[in-house]
Amino acid sequence: MTVRTAFLTIAALAAGVAAAATASKAWAADDPAYALAIRSHRFSPAQIEIPANTKVRLVIRNEDATPEEFDSTQLRRERVIPGGGEATLYVGPLPAGSYEFLGEFHPDTAQGRLIVR
DSSP states (O other): HHHHHHHHHHHHHHHHHHHHHHHHHHHHHHHHHEEEEEEEEEEEEEEEEEEETTOEEEEEEEEEOOOOEEETTTTTTEEEETTTOOOEEEEOOOOSEEEEEEEETTTOEEEEEEEEE
């Protein structure tokens, strides 16, 4: 393989990776977003309604000084969100129903529900 051929191959691969990354970001940006806050070890709002059969983004902002773990066995998602931090979780597409989530570090107060219609 010549240097020129190797260079062209690497350039083509790099262009393909860049195009795939851009397409992935555009696709993710099109997903509907729903905001969720953690405030005083509680989720706010405690209930969110989303459309059925649609992939959505949950943007979770922890306004407390201490970390909290978003946890849902039903949604198969868990993520530790540091105090003052933010996390984005993707869920769905989901069939209609009710899906519970909680803050594993404060399960008595940090409770919520995702209603899918």
